[in-house]
Amino acid sequence: MCEAGKKTPVLEAKQVTKRFPAAHGQTLTACENVTLSLYAGQTLGIVGESGGGKSTFLRLLVGLEQPDSGEVLYQGTKISGLKGKALRDARRHIQMVFQDPSEAFHPRMKVRDIICEPLLNYHIIRRQEVPEKAVELLRMVELPEEFAGRYPKDLSGGQRQRVGIARALALEPDVLLCDEATSALDVAVQKSIIELLVRLQREKNIAIAFVCHDLALVRQLSHRTAVMYLGHVVELMDGRDVAARSLHPYTRAMLGSVFDLNMDFTKEIPVLKGETPGPLHVPEGCPFRDRCGFVRKECAGHMPPLEEKEKNHFCACFAV
Amino acid sequence: MTAKQVGKRILQIVVVLFGISFLTFSLMYLAPGDPVRAMYASAGSVPDDAVIEQTRKELGLDRPFLAQYGSWLAGVFRGDMGTSLALKKPVAAVMSARLWPTLKLALFSLFLVVVFSFPLGMLTAVHHNKAADYIVRFLTFIGNALPGFWVALILMYFFALKLGWLPVMSTGTGFSDLVLPSVTLAVSMTAVYTRQVRAAVLEELHRGYVWGGRLRGLKKNNILWRHVLKNAMLPLVTLLGLSFGSLLGGTAVVEVIFSYPGLGSMAVQAVANRDYPLIQGYVLWIALIYMVINLLVDISYEYLNPGTKERLRG
Numbered sequence: 001m002c003e004a005g006k007k008t009p010v011l012e013a014k015q016v017t018k019r020f021p022a023a024h025g026q027t028l029t030a031c032e033n034v035t036l037s038l039y040a041g042q043t044l045g046i047v048g049e050s051g052g053g054k055s056t057f058l059r060l061l062v063g064l065e066q067p068d069s070g071e072v073l074y075q076g077t078k079i080s081g082l083k084g085k086a087l088r089d090a091r092r093h094i095q096m097v098f099q100d101p102s103e104a105f106h107p108r109m110k111v112r113d114i115i116c117e118p119l120l121n122y123h124i125i126r127r128q129e130v131p132e133k134a135v136e137l138l139r140m141v142e143l144p145e146e147f148a149g150r151y152p153k154d155l156s157g158g159q160r161q162r163v164g165i166a167r168a169l170a171l172e173p174d175v176l177l178c179d180e181a182t183s184a185l186d187v188a189v190q191k192s193i194i195e196l197l198v199r200l201q202r203e204k205n206i207a208i209a210f211v212c213h214d215l216a217l218v219r220q221l222s223h224r225t226a227v228m229y230l231g232h233v234v235e236l237m238d239g240r241d242v243a244a245r246s247l248h249p250y251t252r253a254m255l256g257s258v259f260d261l262n263m264d265f266t267k268e269i270p271v272l273k274g275e276t277p278g279p280l281h282v283p284e285g286c287p288f289r290d291r292c293g294f295v296r297k298e299c300a301g302h303m304p305p306l307e308e309k310e311k312n313h314f315c316a317c318f319a320v
Numbered sequence: 321m322t323a324k325q326v327g328k329r330i331l332q333i334v335v336v337l338f339g340i341s342f343l344t345f346s347l348m349y350l351a352p353g354d355p356v357r358a359m360y361a362s363a364g365s366v367p368d369d370a371v372i373e374q375t376r377k378e379l380g381l382d383r384p385f386l387a388q389y390g391s392w393l394a395g396v397f398r399g400d401m402g403t404s405l406a407l408k409k410p411v412a413a414v415m416s417a418r419l420w421p422t423l424k425l426a427l428f429s430l431f432l433v434v435v436f437s438f439p440l441g442m443l444t445a446v447h448h449n450k451a452a453d454y455i456v457r458f459l460t461f462i463g464n465a466l467p468g469f470w471v472a473l474i475l476m477y478f479f480a481l482k483l484g485w486l487p488v489m490s491t492g493t494g495f496s497d498l499v500l501p502s503v504t505l506a507v508s509m510t511a512v513y514t515r516q517v518r519a520a521v522l523e524e525l526h527r528g529y530v531w532g533g534r535l536r537g538l539k540k541n542n543i544l545w546r547h548v549l550k551n552a553m554l555p556l557v558t559l560l561g562l563s564f565g566s567l568l569g570g571t572a573v574v575e576v577i578f579s580y581p582g583l584g585s586m587a588v589q590a591v592a593n594r595d596y597p598l599i600q601g602y603v604l605w606i607a608l609i610y611m612v613i614n615l616l617v618d619i620s621y622e623y624l625n626p627g628t629k630e631r632l633r634g
Contacts, residue, residue, distance in 0.1 A: 059531075062535060064531050064534070064535070088534075088537060088539070091534075091535060091537060092537060095535065095536075096532075096535050098528070098532070103528060104528070104532065106529070117536055117538075118536040118537050121536055121537035121538050121539075122537045167536070171537070
């Protein structure tokens, strides 16, 4: 990620803000001034608690939601604000893998039809070519050929998620967005799915955004990691730095909740005090200040800017 | 549904029909008014008491209640539903002549309801909280609030009297005689269904498969008409079946206003004439049709939603 500055990102969000109207005239801020980039062959991990705006951010990237301000660029061209055919064409290059593989498929479609559906939708292959293409895609995700004729309900969770990946990659996209793609799977299966994603990324030079709330998992596969808190990116750093060199109090607090075999179990586990204020009642200034142990006077005044504290390591905190 | 379940339901229908026939028979027995006097009154004569007594004996109306019910029931099993007191014709023949016009009326109304409410409901759901949504919702509000007899008179005034396109009074049961009564029946139902369709489609639009499909490059209209509509239809099919049943039984007012020769106007006349056998036959028929439609709806539901079938099979 060191040369990242020189390369053009495949997909880029520039100062994207998205608010939703909520009941009683309140607004829900899902994303606030988010600027993140995805590069070919690299993975951006996005971590944070529930309600942090991670999923909304992915939806903004694929154009399911339109940003209130800011823009989304694909290969340097603005794709936010597109409609109809133009949006549909742009989407071809950005595909998604979903959280729950038991909900993501039409229960009465066979695996071969599921994974080839995007190709038929975009008229890339003809219906006669489905069986052949399906086998090729199944092989890509390391599933046996005979799965082509099965229904999703006949597969295990991990196998289904492989089908989900095959479907997402059928269109040969440049960008793959994984919305908690492993959180519905057990740990051993998680590992094999991650390995598959890493291999496919290497082979196809795909940019991956991997949304997850498991810091340890994100650390394993991401080149860069963004930490989101109530719609704000509070820290952005190289993937392997997450454990050793994270700076933001929120990231450090989250790391405290990651369990490790070698950890000292006699020590009390530090727990984040207080509830997330919730995206409806985001306090003025830094959204984390109510729960932060390093809170200062200026934290109440305004949101600290995301600044480069170390090389390629950005953090939005006055106390750092 | 298995054959056994269907058989069970048919048995239920028979039991309910027994109950209904007994109930209507006893209600009519207890109701004030004398069928024999009414019969002569409708023929324009005022006979003396001896003649009335004589006729009553001939018709078997002097016998005890249970004996009357028993012989009527025995007749029904023989396929004889009795003879209309006022019309002097077999009840079965009178009704079968009136059944088809009412069926036509109900079917055409239902057709109008579906043809208008589904596209309108989809439109309002897709343009949720936009101008089109507000306009259509306002119209459905009004449509639902209009009483049927008033709509009938307004339609009659404009399309029959002012424009002369359609007959004021039905002279038969042809298409031109059918239009105004059907539209009258369809107005408020279309309003209700537009809202139902809107709610059902709106709920479906928020499901993951909708935006999942769009991500995979399915066209918006394709998702809307092939997937969303199909899923939204499920709860509506039951409702439509019930509505068809209530249409068959609820055409009376409209039939009388347009003097349309259907079951409804027949029933109103029968009540006015205290024509017990005819009323009895009518009630029985409507109950039967209503329950058979319900059964058919339940069976069709399963074909539309394979999920219920799987759940039943466990």
